[in-house]
Amino acid sequence: MNAAEEDQHPLDSASVVNAKKTLLELLGRAGVFHAEAEELIALVEAGAVVDAHREVRKVEAGAPRGKGELYGAGWEDGAQTVVDELGAVADRALHRALGPAVPAPSPRAGRPDVPRGRPPVGRVDVERAKVAVTPLYLAFTHVSDLDPEVSDEVLRAVLGTMSAVERAGYAGRLSEFAEARQEQLSRLYAEYGPGSDIAIHGRYSLTHSPTSVAVLERLAAAPSLLREEWERAELPPVWLEGLANAWAALPG
Structure with a gap:
């Protein structure tokens, strides 16, 4: 120009x-x-x-x-x-x-090393995750009526496993996960999600929330950290184990 x-x-x-x-x-x-x-x-x-x-x-x-x-x-x-x-x-x-x-790079340095620290989860982090996960969930099932505040707490536990940089790129990671596990996700929500014979209040409650996609991605990528954050948030252990067991039981 x-x-x-x-x-x-x-x-x-x-x-x-x-x-x-x-x-x-x-x-x-x-x-x-x-x-x-x-x-x-x-x-x-x-x-x-x-x-x-x-x-x-x-x-x-x-x-x-x-x-x-x-x-x-x-x-x-x-x-x-x-x-x-x-x-x-x-x-x-x-x-x-x-x-x-993220450390500021010096003019002559290469690309900076990104620290793996996990800062507190903010409101914007949660809202960005909601925007990312909801359409992925709705591609497999329909909206249910799990308490929105509960969903926020689940997302805080999920995001608590990541660094700030990982959170910034989480929408892309979720999309890749949903695409790679499309068949399994379809079966999961057909058998356990809204419209199935499984009641919303029980061990499979998370299948009635868009956050289930995020939880499953973390179970695959960072299961120990997720369980650590889940316990810290005092979320029902049966929800996490119920979803994990249903996922593990699916073929593929």
Whole structure:
């Protein structure tokens, strides 16, 4: 983009700041605390940079043919430089979004090591998990009437097993899990979920909640940590064991 094109671009910095402030105002009127809104916006900003980084990586090996080896080498070097710089920008954006959970990279350092600490679970963490898990659950069954407050406590236990960075990427992990275990999930909810002969109040209560998808993913990925957080939250042990046993009994 040359200077003339840059001057004509509608997304100048003042307009971007204005859009962000407007969004913060609107979210505030809807009852979202300023710090929570800032966190969500920062995650969206970081995600946009990460997406751009992935797109630029595709260009690395895409030098036009027939230009010769020197041209190809220059193309790859230039693309690698852009990829490295954009990767550093993505790291800084993630640091701004997640704060002390991610160390800020030094200008000359490689990508930072991400600590595995598990910070307290916040309201935004729970709401993001709800938005991620609900459509996955509804792809297999329909809404039931398990107490929403109970569902929040279950999600807090689930999210308590993860670092801040893992929570930021949990929607993608859930989608991968649901896709990989699609047949098992279909059978589980057909046999134990809403519409089945199993009563909502009992050892299979969690199959009546979207949180069951998240619990199953954690049972596969971090069972010991999940049981630790479950006990700390004083959730009914029979719910967790009932779901785990039903899952284990399914073929596949």
